[in-house]
Amino acid sequence: MTGVQLYTVRDQLAADRDGTLRRIAGIGYDSVEPFDPMADPAGFRQVADDLGLSVSSTHAYALLGQEPGPVFDAIATIGTDLAIIPGGIAHEEFTTRDGLSRTADLLNGLAEQAAEHGVRIGYHNHWWEIEPRIDGRHALEALADLLAPEVFLEVDTYWAAVGGADVPDLLRGLSSRTLALHVKDGPGVKDAPHTAVGAGVMPVRDILAAAPGALRIVELDSCEGDVFAALADSHAYLEAS
Secondary structure, three states, X not given: OEEEEHHHHHHHHHHOHHXXXXXXXXXXXXXXXXXXXXXXXXXXXXXXXXXXXXXXXXXXXXHHOOOHHHHHHHHHHHOOOEEEEOOXXXXXXXXXXXXXXXXXXXXXXXXXXXXXXXXXXXXXXXXXXXXXXXXOEEHHHHHHHHOOOOOXXXXXXXXXXXXXXXXXXXXXXXXXXXXXXXXXXXXXXXXXXXXXXXXXXXXXXXXXXXXXXXXXXXXXXXEOOOHHHHHHHHHHHHHOO
């Protein structure tokens, strides 16, 4: 299954949600990952269903600041049982073992609440969970040891590389935790636009081989050219990989 994190097309969604989803389906993607399940969940689900797009998972920042019940209801409505915390935790928490313990307690607590709604909680990294080292290991690796078994990881492969990880090696070590990958490409630095998958510096095929069972979700945080062209090129590359 190859999907798109809809943050990639956030501006286009704001202007024309239905048309944007139609273009994604037309490229050949079979799933999407919303970044805000609270945005008209019933209407979103209807359009996705009509286009044959499944909802692989969703990001859910709302779980950090809103009453969880309505958020879990929205997650169910859009049609997934995987809810991912994509940040929102202070970067400093990933620089000490005590900070990691607090982070794990937060995620494990959310996982307990989520289980009552038939939902699993995951965490999505950026570079700031990779750069710090705890006892010689990337902070994300140390965090994984503290998480309840049901908490999964969505490894953002690009930001892991920017943070200094050997991404295939990281994935092999986290294989039992990793249910999804954010597959992206670019020059490999923090403040530069991303490219279509396969057009940058990332060892994409090695990364995919290191986590063969994980969901493949394309995300371009920014893009210099036409984003739909980049999504089409990314899809073609992944279908051939």
